[in-house]
């Protein structure tokens with residue numbers, strides 16, 4: 001049978017065509033999204049306003065690239081040695097993750113750190129790997145104490 005005469009195949013082609021159109025629309029919207037920081041830089045008059053919105057975008061709007069936020073709103077680069085200065089300017093973020101020992105919100109200093117906590121195998125500076133294979137998400141204070149504990153246990157063993 002000629003596939004072109006088959007109704008199911010015609011339907012399949014219609015679906016693929018629509019998916020292609022939606023992909024194109026999505027791509028256009030994503031490009032528009034990356035232009036928002038530039039638009040905001042014009043709209044926001046003071047440095048403080050730009051910094052407030054840069055913080056908001058960085059922590060709450062992961063779809064907006066950090067490079068755009070830094071470049072357009074703060075006039076900074078995030079490449080190489082400039083990354084640290086950008087992160088210090090943006091400031092830390094109290095994540096939704098609670099410390100396994102004291103229950104306070106675990107503070108993240110970069111999107112990467114926050115991302116590293118998600119998923120079945122959390123990793124990064126906020127994750128503590130104890131003796132015996134335990135894995136805990138800890139705040140900075142508890143992480144520090146847990147490391148000391150681990151170290152002194154190892155020494156006395």
Ligand SMILES: [Zn+2]
Nearest residue numbers: 099102139142
């Ligand atoms: Zn803690």
